[in-house]
Amino acid sequence: MQLKIEGDKDSRGFEDSETAYDYRHEGVLQCVASRLGWLVFFFCGLMLAAVVVEAFEEVLKKEVELSYFVPLLIGHGGNTGSQAVATMIRALALGQVGMQDLFMVVAKEGAAGVIMGTLLGLCILAFSFVWSGITPAVGLTVAVALPVVSLWANVLGAALPILSARLGYNPAVTSAPLMTTIVDSTGLIIYFYIAKWILQL
Amino acid sequence: MQLKIEGDKDSRGFEDSETAYDYRHEGVLQCVASRLGWLVFFFCGLMLAAVVVEAFEEVLKKEVELSYFVPLLIGHGGNTGSQAVATMIRALALGQVGMQDLFMVVAKEGAAGVIMGTLLGLCILAFSFVWSGITPAVGLTVAVALPVVSLWANVLGAALPILSARLGYNPAVTSAPLMTTIVDSTGLIIYFYIAKWILQL
Known part of the structure; x- marks a missing residue:
């Protein structure tokens, strides 16, 4: 019985973490913080493209x-x-x-x-x-x-x-x-x- | 029993259609045929970008x-x-x-x-x-x-x-x-x- 309860808890905990991120409750700055890393990485690649065009x-x-x-x-x-x-x-x-x-x-x-x-x-x-x-x-x-x-x-x-x-x-x-x-x-x-x-x- | 056999058939049929497309058996021309439509659509959009650059x-x-x-x-x-x-x-x-x-x-x-x-x-x-x-x-x-x-x-x-x-x-x-x-x-x-x-x- 205890095992079953633990199982239920785990299952609920997992579901919570899966859906914990709710877009409605996320602020603009949280949006920015979670996305800026990849954008900066791609941006460095695009700066390389700018340097290539400049070279020609x-x-x-x-x-x-x-x-x-x-x-x-x-x-x-x-x-x-x-x-x-x-x-x-x-x-x-x-x-x-x-x-x-x-x-x-x-x-x-x-x-x-x-x-x-x-x-x-x-x-x-x-x-x-x-x-x-x-x-x-x-x-x-x-x-x-x-x-x-x-x-x-x-x-x-x-x-x-x-x-x-x-x-x-x-x-x-x-x-x-x-x-x-x-x-x-x-x-x-x-x-x-x-x-x-x-x-x- | 008959139902079960039919069920098995259906199940197998569904799996076949899901995995029927096997990359190893696809020829180059089949690759081209299945992808060219979208590529041409995007290409028309990129031609618009060329016309915009020309305008400036x-x-x-x-x-x-x-x-x-x-x-x-x-x-x-x-x-x-x-x-x-x-x-x-x-x-x-x-x-x-x-x-x-x-x-x-x-x-x-x-x-x-x-x-x-x-x-x-x-x-x-x-x-x-x-x-x-x-x-x-x-x-x-x-x-x-x-x-x-x-x-x-x-x-x-x-x-x-x-x-x-x-x-x-x-x-x-x-x-x-x-x-x-x-x-x-x-x-x-x-x-x-x-x-x-x-x-x-």
Whole structure:
């Protein structure tokens, strides 16, 4: 009988801790305190992206049209990489993939990224012929950069959850923001190097 | 006995459909087919962001330093708005908030966004005095834009899940990508208007 009561207490205690956090009773400063840590971490990653753009200032000054596609390149990298992360987290949870499948997974996700990036890049290239806002040379730059950035984002999105799980971390918590933070800066480096090469800047 | 067998069949059938999708047996083209729809939808939103940057080309040409913070502004807007979305989805699921709380929720999330944006903006302003890459005037522009974009992102992040739930949609599926897509374009419009005002461009 005593055991049963203890059991009930424990059960109630657990439920309380699960639902103890009630949004209605949380003040604005508590909201801030609980969220600022991660926001500052991501913010440092975004500052890195600012430093990368600054490093290619001369390229941007020579061809300001390149700046139009900065949100598109890193936004698309984050989107396609997130799809790879979500697919991997599900496959890991179901035991369908593990460390031994790393090469297969990276190859498959990378190939999917290249195909989707190429299709979307061709749309941008076609668009550059009808939109007066950009020259076809800039359209070609974006069309070449999209599959490369997509490849890189999907490789990271596939590898990070598997490596996280292997190292004992919960892949669902860290993989997506880490992938996005890496792609924001490195995706821009890829974009500007391709621009320098194609536009001969 | 027959009932039990039927029950077993149903149970097995349900499990099969739950786990039928096995990543190991999915080809690259199947990956592409299942993901391209959403990617194209987000891509259209990112094209809008490209059109917005193009519309402010003259501002960027006069002050190229503004382009350094384009990834930071929209990246931070997406991050803080996602925190608001995630908090709302949890509070909705636990029945802690509903349509009648819309004003309270939007006010609380908006205030949290302004406070966090102001703190991070002050960091950028301080940084602009020590980093040779940007002038303090551009630092001030970003410092003013960050709390405004954060306010807007958190208001959307708070309102969209509640409005989605009210309209009968699953708030967990649509709210985060819709918020990000809106913030990408509108956040840049806010940033460039503040830049025109502060830098007198």
